[in-house]
Amino acid sequence: RRLGLAATGRLVALLPGSRGTEVGQLATLMLDTAEWLLSRQQDLQFVVPAANPSLQRSIEALVRERKLPLTVTAGAARDAMIASDVVLLASGTATLEAMLCKRPMVITYRVSALTYHLMKAMLHVKHVGLPNILAGEGVVPERLQHDAEPSRLGQDVLNWLNRPDEVAALQVRFANMHETLRCNASQMAAASVMDVLRT
Numbered sequence: 001r002r003l004g005l006a007a008t009g010r011l012v013a014l015l016p017g018s019r020g021t022e023v024g025q026l027a028t029l030m031l032d033t034a035e036w037l038l039s040r041q042q043d044l045q046f047v048v049p050a051a052n053p054s055l056q057r058s059i060e061a062l063v064r065e066r067k068l069p070l071t072v073t074a075g076a077a078r079d080a081m082i083a084s085d086v087v088l089l090a091s092g093t094a095t096l097e098a099m100l101c102k103r104p105m106v107i108t109y110r111v112s113a114l115t116y117h118l119m120k121a122m123l124h125v126k127h128v129g130l131p132n133i134l135a136g137e138g139v140v141p142e143r144l145q146h147d148a149e150p151s152r153l154g155q156d157v158l159n160w161l162n163r164p165d166e167v168a169a170l171q172v173r174f175a176n177m178h179e180t181l182r183c184n185a186s187q188m189a190a191a192s193v194m195d196v197l198r199t
Contacts, residue, residue, distance in 0.1 A: 003073055003083060009043040012157060013080040013103075014070075015089035018051035020058070022090050025110045027062055029148060030088055034068055036154040041161065046070040047084065049077040086160045088153060091128045091142070099131040100178055102171045104160040106141045107132075108148045134177055139170060 005011065014034065016026035027048075034046050048063075050056030050072055060072050073080060077094065081087050081101045089095060091109040098105045107129040132138050141156040143149070160167055 002079055003047060003071065003076060005047060005071055005083065006045060006069075009045050009069075010041070010161060011084045012037065012044055012046050013084035013087045013089070014046055014048045015077060015080075015087065015094050016048070016059070017090040017092065018055070018094075020055065022092075023055050023058060026090050026108065027059055029108070029110065029150065029153070031062060031066060031068065031070075032150040033088065033153040033157070034070065035066065036150040037157055038068065040154070040158065044069070047073060047080045049073045049075060049080040051075065051077070086157050088157055091144070093130070096130040099134075099174050102174045102178075104140065104167045104170055105129075105131070106143065106153055106156040106160070108143045108153055110145055110148050131174070131177070134181075135173070139173060 001007075012034070014030040016023045016030050030048075034044075038044055046068060048059055048070065050059050053074070056072055056074055063070055063072060078097060078101065081098050081103050084103060087098045087103045087105040089098060089105060089107060091107050095105065095107055109128065127133050127138060127142060128144065129140060129142050131140055132142065141159075143153050143156065
């Protein structure tokens, strides 16, 4: 209700990032994915929380060219995540927030070809999404660079929408990870206080 969304149908939140370059790389990809999804699931609606007024105008301009049941909001990313059935989002800190909201998600990212090759040469990591890094395994799909295509992203979203048992298992996993994070935060804070007391 806060977001002004219809109470019926299923909701997919699209979060293309909080920087202009990210939105430039990912917004069109996510809107293409939304069209792919809608051609297969007619009950879907979409919400895009814009990080700032400038990005909101950019996203609204892209949306005007399409016939999608989509709402662009001013901020309210957390509300959008909580309201959604699945979140499609850019890799970054928002993935941790989606995990804390216990939402199934699909993580994606694209950068320029040069940046990608430089990063690939320097970094040797299995996962880029924070939930997967924290879990030590791929608990949610990641589609990066050339693998980030509407049909692949869309199928990953459909898998979450159509597999409630897997979503329930993921939410239990996220709840356990959340509790672990809380415990670790307390331990780190206590260790910092002890360090101060010793000096």
